Amino acid sequence: METFKKYGYEVRKIYDNTYRIMDNDACSSYLIIGSKKCMLVDTGCASGDLRKLVDEICQNKEYFVINTHGHDDHVAANYQFDKVYIGKEDEQMMKNLFLYEKEKEIFYEEMKTYASATADIHHFSTKEYFDNFANAKITFSIEYLKDGMLFDLGDSEIKAIHIPGHTPGGYCFLDIKYRRLYVGDAVLRHASVLHVGGMKISDFINGLKKLKTYASDFDWIIAAHGHRQHGFRPLEPFFIDKLIECAENIDVSKSIERHEADGDGYEYYLNGGRYEDYDSVSIAYKLISLD
Numbered sequence: 001m002e003t004f005k006k007y008g009y010e011v012r013k014i015y016d017n018t019y020r021i022m023d024n025d026a027c028s029s030y031l032i033i034g035s036k037k038c039m040l041v042d043t044g045c046a047s048g049d050l051r052k053l054v055d056e057i058c059q060n061k062e063y064f065v066i067n068t069h070g071h072d073d074h075v076a077a078n079y080q081f082d083k084v085y086i087g088k089e090d091e092q093m094m095k096n097l098f099l100y101e102k103e104k105e106i107f108y109e110e111m112k113t114y115a116s117a118t119a120d121i122h123h124f125s126t127k128e129y130f131d132n133f134a135n136a137k138i139t140f141s142i143e144y145l146k147d148g149m150l151f152d153l154g155d156s157e158i159k160a161i162h163i164p165g166h167t168p169g170g171y172c173f174l175d176i177k178y179r180r181l182y183v184g185d186a187v188l189r190h191a192s193v194l195h196v197g198g199m200k201i202s203d204f205i206n207g208l209k210k211l212k213t214y215a216s217d218f219d220w221i222i223a224a225h226g227h228r229q230h231g232f233r234p235l236e237p238f239f240i241d242k243l244i245e246c247a248e249n250i251d252v253s254k255s256i257e258r259h260e261a262d263g264d265g266y267e268y269y270l271n272g273g274r275y276e277d278y279d280s281v282s283i284a285y286k287l288i289s290l291d
């Protein structure tokens with residue numbers, strides 16, 4: 001498939017109607033091109049001029065921007081746009097990144113850790129990257145997503161599905177005609193309720209069970225992470241069951257410790273698998289997420 005680099009991003013056409021916008025391999029945003037309108041799913045880590053890129057790809061078509069959830073690696077380039085849609089429960093979390101120096105510092109720390117852990121990605125430890133983001137402010141308007149909300153792109157409709165768990169205001173987006181589900185971090189091979197806004201494991205399980213009620217409506221799950229080691233890899237729906245199984249069987253004594261910029265916790269691997277294993281799943285959590 002066609003790949004090009006522009007304005008700080010690597011872009012790959014993954015389906016006839018969808019581009020994957022890679023933010024130096026940290027987070028993937030997706031741009032869905034409808035016959036009438038386009039939709040940008042997440043704005044990533046702000047490693048370049050995302051707006052210019054999206055303007056160019058969409059040409060003269062109108063587009064709108066949504067956040068799957070409020071975590072910084074999915075919302076950082078919001079400031080480049082005029083309006084974003086987000087779940088109400090995640091609004092403050094998203095705003096905090098632009099309002100408080102402390103939040104920016106945590107974000108930088110996360111990105112630096114990420115840069116140091118990934119040999120060929122120096123971008124996130126450069127002064128240029130931090131300087132560009134230092135002045136990012138909330139100049140965009142905010143609209144709330146609602147469960148069941150439909151976005152008409154012309155040839156296809158996108159349904160917003162509220163899936164709390166990873167965060168309280170998390171949303172998944174179903175491309176109805178093409179039977180694809182864009183999930184952000186709600187379904188990852190290595191899922192987490194460890195980060196800011198993370199909920200209880202029971203909430204995470206309930207969210208996934210809600211998603212399962214839509215199982216007959218999609219063939220592929222398209223996540224924001226998990227494509228680094230093996231290239232773009234949409235997940236088959238059975239991963240939802242694997243994650244539920246993993247979450248229901250968490251055993252602290254068999255978990256490994258995790259240390260993150262926004263908190264410490266544990267990670268439990270289903271069947272003792274490892275991160276590198278192609279089909280392994282895990283969930284990162286805090287002890288209080290088990291209550």
Ligand SMILES: [Zn+2]
Nearest residue numbers: 069071166185
């Ligand atoms: Zn997240």
Ligand SMILES: [Zn+2]
Nearest residue numbers: 071073185224
């Ligand atoms: Zn993420």
